[in-house]
Amino acid sequence: MNAPVREISYSQAIQEAMAIAMEADERVILMGEDIGVYGGAFQVTGDLVDRFGSDRVMDTPISELGGAGVAVGAAVTGLRPIFEFQFSDFAALAMEQIVNQAAKMRYMLGGAVSVPLVMRFPAGSGTGAAAQHSQSLEAWLGHVPGLKVIQPATPHDVKGMLLAAVADPDPVMIFEHKLLYKMKGPVPEGHYTVPLDKAEVRREGRDVSIVATSIMVHKALEAAEVLAGEGISAEVIDLRSIRPLDRETVIASVMKTSRLICVYEGVKTLGVGAEISAMIAESEAFDYLDAPILRLGGSETPIPYNPELEKAAVPQVPDIIDAARGLARGVR
Amino acid sequence: MSGRAQAMQVEGETSNLPFIYRQYEREQLLDALRKMHLIRRFEEGAEECYMRGLIHGTMHLSIGQEASAMGICMPLVNEDQITSTHRGHGHCIAKGAEVKRMFAEFFGKTTGYCAGRGGSMHIADVSTGNLGANGIVGGGLPIAVGAALTAKRLRTGKVVVCFFGDGANNEGAFHEALNMAAIWKLPVIFVCENNGYGMSTSTARSTAVANVADRAAAYSMPGVIVDGNVLSEVAEASHEAVERARRGDGPTLIECKTYRYRGHSKSDRNRYRTKDEIDDWMTNRDPIRRYEAQLIEFGIATSDELEAIRGSVQQEIDAGIEFAKTSPMPSIDGLADNVYTLEA
Known part of the structure; x- marks a missing residue:
């Protein structure tokens, strides 16, 4: 039986995926700057705080390094955080935790732990935000074994790949081009996944x-x-x-x-x-x-x-x- | 007979005794001593193996800091978690790890805690709550806060201890982590083992406040300074912080003033401190010797009993090194094991 398909935007598809993941699993939490009542810099989290409360849609201080590290520590010990960077450029502030900690922890510890962490990076140019808010830095993270790095291009894929990422036991980095957020496309209702490793x-x-x-x-x-x-x-x-x-x-x-x-x-x-x-x-x-x-x-x-x-x-x-x-x- | 009961015979009054003699049974007190010896002999053994070329890489020894690791861990239960540092062998042992598997890790063997992939700087034992040493100064601070967030959200009742050195208190991660732990009232205890030097740079030259604990005020949490070479003082501060965390009242910053006898790592020529300074700490402030003297003074153990503990520790060390030597090497085919959880 196929789920009904509607036209929704890329950002709505992300929000829907996060809501489905949170509904299904108490351990899934959202973390990021101004993702609560503000709804996120690009309104991707929107009103999710009303549905799930501020304990699960957590506004972090403007502390990218610390926030990313908290997400890593939470993931290692049993939560499934989805961490939103306000702009992918700010990953530069958090590279230590992403590259030295999240990516390597399982390997360094000989397989004793997993890091089921999802990070979302609004990326790319075209918004007039200039040099520090427009970069495409996915290759930086693509260079790091231990991470998975994806760039969904359609509303259908971003929902299915985000749900696959939440279910994945390893850290998945999602680069979302900001100009895609308003793009609409056919998206099935309900839960489905799109593989993280297939072109x-x-x-x-x-x-x-x-x-x-x-x-x-x-x-x-x-x-x-x-x-x-x-x-x-x-x-x-x-x-x-x-x-x-x-x-x-x-x-x-x-x-x-x-x-x-x-x-x-x-x-x-x-x-x-x-x-x-x-x-x-x-x-x-x-x-x-x-x-x-x-x-x-x-x-x-x-x-x-x-x-x-x-x-x-x-x-x-x-x-x-x-x-x-x-x-x-x-x-x- | 409990430590408390024995001490009463000596003093006739328990209330004047230091904290641990009122709080713990004799068996626990002697176990703490045993573990302090185990930490020191483990590190001396590892150093010997390094000198003889049996261990490669580098290592950061905490000899002289044993009371800090042990005192902090005394009030913890197995399920409580810690994050540790590059100078983390003591934390690992104090939290309950087996030295034989630690030696095996240093030898790069499959039986090591990290299957030979981590070595000294990433030593961990998740089964006893040690989430791992860390090669990055300050790296463990936000991770500990994340572990405490899990404890609070999933209501596990666990507390998390975050060990770090004085060097880490000038990293941004320190400030970000303390702030978040405070605003979210998380069950985490920040333990600064201030041994006076971040590698070669003294805290006086690197840090704008006189005490790392002074920085607790900026994050609205208690900041406690203890003599890190006195087991009871450390354990008492830890006990209070653990109780506070378990009550849901949030984090504490404890600063243990201590000293490392050895250099920063194996490349250190000790040009930034004097021999007199080192000798003074070793002669007059050694944490193990001070603790042993108290155990005898308060009638908790005889010198023969202490000698027996040292002997049993040496046996465990010798057996641990033998275990490491005879354990199998990892196969080269396994190079890419555990880069990911689900192998491609």
């Missing part, structure tokens, strides 16, 4: 594979539509998770299309695209390549304030179209 082919194609993360999935789909009109058939893969990486899906796609473009908002150098490119270069797909791999990533700058500069700092639809045209020259 999704969003559009099938023959000529070029576009592997994208988060909001770039939507830009890639837009680009693919335009490219189709020009006779270029683009396959769009929503990576969904950067740790672990779904190698099989990406490799299979590149073996089919023989061309690869990686599109991500994080700074291009040493980012997700570098990892995908290297992974393909090391794989059996390498021999299938008919063109160099291209990366479209964020510019080598902080995110600027001016809206035109801000747009120029991250890949846009025309950039993806141009890149695909260049690669596919001679295909048709």
Whole structure:
């Protein structure tokens, strides 16, 4: 029996997932700055404090390091905290607890404990909030064994992946692009999960594979539509998770299309695209390549304030179209 | 016969005796001494093994600080939890860990508490409530607050003790953790083992207040200073803090003034303190010798009995090292075990 499906926004989908998790398990608590009566900086927690009370929807002081550490300690000892950073940039204040503690505790202790912790990071540019409130830092955390790092791109996925994350015994970091919060999409009612380790082919194609993360999935789909009109058939893969990486899906796609473009908002150098490119270069797909791999990533700058500069700092639809045209020259 | 009863024969009056002699039975008092010896001999044994190349890496010895670890743990029950520090062997033993599995960990063996993945700096024994030593100064402070949050939310009745050194009191994590513990009235006890030096930098040079406990006022909690080398003083402060935490009245900050005889780690050349200073602490303020003198003075044990305790400790140490030596090494195939709970 399939649950009824409605159109709701990405942020509503997150809120619904958190409510379902809290309803089902007394140990699930929410922690973060201004997530109670204020409803969260992006109104993601909304009115949950009215339903579950301030003991379970806990406003923390502005103490990212300490707050993250409290969440780690709570997770190790029996709670299942969902910790919201107000902006993903503030993870810089809490890296000690995320990287040195949460990620390593199970390993350091020889398996004696698990850290069932979920952290949510509102990320990305496009809001005019400039350099300290607009970054895409997922690659930082993707570099750390012990963490799982996901970037759901649709309301459907963010609900299902958040519910999978709450059920997961290990720390799961969820990067949520702020421009996705208002995006609507079909979301089933009730409980369901989406795997934390599987990419999704969003559009099938023959000529070029576009592997994208988060909001770039939507830009890639837009680009693919335009490219189709020009006779270029683009396959769009929503990576969904950067740790672990779904190698099989990406490799299979590149073996089919023989061309690869990686599109991500994080700074291009040493980012997700570098990892995908290297992974393909090391794989059996390498021999299938008919063109160099291209990366479209964020510019080598902080995110600027001016809206035109801000747009120029991250890949846009025309950039993806141009890149695909260049690669596919001679295909048709 | 209980310590209390014996002491009465000597003093004719118990109320003037230090706290532990009024509070604990003879058996518990002697067990505390045994564990203090165990801590010291464990660390001396580990140091010997290190010198002989049997243990690699580094280690941070707490020799001289045994009364602090033991006194704090005396009022705790097995279910209570602790977070510990890089200088954490004493906490681990005082909370109830077995030295043989600690030695095995130092030797990197599968039988070690962390299956050879943690070593000295991450020694833990979750079964006795030790959530782990920590290689990051101040790293355990927020984690302890989180454990206390669990205790309060799930009404487990547990209290959490957070050990840290004087060095950690200048980390942001210290201030954030104390503040949160206070606003949420959590059952956690912050124990600063102030041995006078954060690595080479003295507290006088690093810390703007005279006592770490003075900082408790900023977080509306009691700040208690004790002679960390007097077991009874430490245990009494801990007892009061534990009762307060169990009542739901919130956290306490205890500062144990103590001293480490050895250097910060194995690379220390001791250029920041004088030999006279070290000798003075070792000669005049040794926590084990002071406790033994009291046990004899109050008629709780004879010197022969104390000698027997030392002998049994030495046997346990020797057996522990032998256990570690003969335990199996981890297989290289297991390198990636326990990075995640559910293996891919």
